[in-house]
Amino acid sequence: MAGTSTDGADAPYWANLSDGRLSMQCCQGCGDWKWPAVTRCGRCGTDEPQWRELPFEAVVFSWTKVHYAFGGTDGIAAPYITVLAALPQAGNRRLFGLFEGDETQLDFDLPLVGRASTTRFGSIDIPSIRWRLA
Ligand SMILES: [Zn+2]
Numbered sequence: 036m037a038g039t040s041t042d043g044a045d046a047p048y049w050a051n052l053s054d055g056r057l058s059m060q061c062c063q064g065c066g067d068w069k070w071p072a073v074t075r076c077g078r079c080g081t082d083e084p085q086w087r088e089l090p091f092e093a094v095v096f097s098w099t100k101v102h103y104a105f106g107g108t109d110g111i112a113a114p115y116i117t118v119l120a121a122l123p124q125a126g127n128r129r130l131f132g133l134f135e136g137d138e139t140q141l142d143f144d145l146p147l148v149g150r151a152s153t154t155r156f157g158s159i160d161i162p163s164i165r166w167r168l169a
Contacts, residue, residue, distance in 0.1 A: 044072035047086045052162035055151040057091050059125040060084045068126035091149035093120035093166065096129050098141055110155025118166045120147050132164030140168055 041049070044060075051058040060069040064081030075082050098118040104111075116134035118141070121127045132149060134141070146169035154163040 058086045070128040093147045096121040107157040132166045136167040
């Protein structure tokens with residue numbers, strides 16, 4: 036899992052995504068969903084927020100069509116679309132991912148389904164999410 040965190044607060048997210056599962060952190064003290072991941076809840080002070088597995092279901096919060104081949108994105112053919120997906124089942128925390136499908140159908144709040152994938156960045160494959168309209 037080179038290129039992703041293996042020892043930070045978000046390490047479980049990357050490990051789970053590498054195994055094809057989506058997970059988000061939720062505080063066992065106050066129920067607040069956390070992203071980016073934390074080691075201690077800033078709201079209630081509870082240590083070690085729990086990780087909960089979630090379905091790859093979200094709604095479109097926003098999207099961007101990228102025409103420029105930024106450094107390291109050689110493995111992604113430009114233009115491509117990144118979508119910022121809000122997860123209603125996780126306090127509307129938002130995750131980026133690449134969009135698959137007909138971009139002319141994209142609109143705010145439309146339901147999305149996702150899948151775990153990998154994205155080539157530089158010389159490594161990193162776990163990623165691909166979203167498409169439900
Ligand atoms: Zn809390």
